[in-house]
Amino acid sequence: MQSNPSKKIIVIGGGIAGLSLAAAMRDWAEVTVIEREPHLGYHASGRSAALFTETYGNRLVRALTLASRQAIVEGGFVAHQRGALHVGWKGDDAAIDRLAGELQALVPSVRRLSAAELHALVPVIAIEATCGGVYEPDAVDVDTGKMLAACASALKASGGTIRTGEEVRAISALGDGLRVETSAGAHTADIVVNAAGAWVDVVAGMAGLPGLGLRPKRRTAFLFDPPAATDIAGWPLVVDLHEQFYFKPDAGRLIGSLADETDSEPCDAYPEDIDVAIAVDRIEQATSMRIGRPSTPWAGLRTFAPDRTPVAGFDPRLPGFFWLGGQGGYGFQVSLTLARLSSALMRGEPVPEDVAALGVTAAALAPDRFLTRSATP
Structure with missing residues (x-):
């Protein structure tokens, strides 16, 4: 018409x-x-490895996100019911409790997970390594x-x-x-x-x-294989509490990232080998996964106002x-x-x-x- x-x-x-x-x-x-x-x-x-999460960003960003959920669902743009998990480590108990309280006030479905509950959800994170986490079950992958x-x-x-x-x-x-x-x-x-x-x-x-x-900031990501004979379909996005890395399932493999925000000039962004290497090391240190050499690294620019x-x-x-x-x-x-x-x-x-x-x-x-x-x- x-x-x-x-x-x-x-x-x-x-x-x-x-x-x-x-x-x-x-x-x-x-x-x-x-x-x-x-x-x-x-x-x-x-x-973009886009995730719709109502707990991400400042107050105005979260409000804009809340107002967008219906359009994303009704438009058929939900690719997968993913969930998002912020992981705390030994000594992070107070920070995780505080984050759980803050996010539950915004999104009532958010839950504080114990170390055992977190391990059951993402078995590659050992019980003895974590104090638990904060889980947002309604976060979804966006197509x-x-x-x-x-x-x-x-x-x-x-x-x-x-x-x-x-x-x-x-x-x-x-x-x-x-x-x-x-x-x-x-x-x-x-x-x-x-x-x-x-x-x-x-x-x-x-x-x-x-x-x-407004400043462009580079973020680097890459793909890697999950551990053999491991069903990762139900894994959420896993984000380090200190935003040192993240990983999430994607079409049978995993996307990993340093969660970096490196200042950049506007350009066709390319990944830096050192960023990939640091992310691999951090994910391996935090989990039982052994990534080796990841494949298909890429980078994109995310642009922020001051x-x-x-x-x-x-x-x-x-x-x-x-x-x-x-x-x-x-x-x-x-x-x-x-x-x-x-x-x-x-x-x-x-x-x-x-x-x-x-x-x-x-x-x-x-x-x-x-x-x-x-x-x-």
Whole structure:
């Protein structure tokens, strides 16, 4: 069904942030997505081992996550009922008790596990090595490919356009709108959305705007085989309490990671051998698993705002320029809600009622918060 647009909008970035917003706007705007890479989800979105967990991130991120669960479930984007387990070690009893209390206040299904219960759930962690952990049973794996494809299909079905392999080179004011110059020509729009992931500050610079201080951070992961004759299908995501590593099942194998956040310039990220080696050593030290040489290492950039809360809103310095970035490691679990919220803001509407009821305000997400801060002596 073709939309009846009243606004012309260009979205820069074909990851989950840009695509979910483009799909959310399809009924009221003529939307064009411009992606520099040859296919959608090329960078962070295509390299994510996404887990939907309601206990991850700061208060605003958790609120956005809570508001997203229904859409993820109803959209058919749940790949597996996974669960998430924070593991404490000998001497961590007080920290685990404290974490259990904090998370139970947010998510009532969260449980404090004893050392024996934790070992029964993940037998490669010895009873004598752990003080137990904190378990979130309702965390789920997200089918990232399906979510990306669904957003792209919904946009195209409504008459929207996706342009891949096209690089944005300059953005400038043009009358009441904006002009976007690319490697394939020039486009005009009423609104330009900066959803360029690790490149959000770079794209702002193309519009003559200083960035907001959003920082890409590299995370490295790899695959390895589980112990022989071990059924790992029911294992949760296992996260070290001190965030020194994690591992989780994936299609019969295990994904391992250092859980690193290494500052990086925007780039096509590649794994560092030392990061893989340190992660392997930490997982082997904490479990009975012997990984040896892992396979298929990869890296992706997760981009965070200075306060680790996403940015969504118009830039007061350039009318029509809308920021949607800094989704960090939470992109797939918050993108559908941020898309609804951003679509409403662009139409001059308030934050959707269900999202506002969770304490999310437009001001808390607006780029203005960094501009005000930077202007304060």
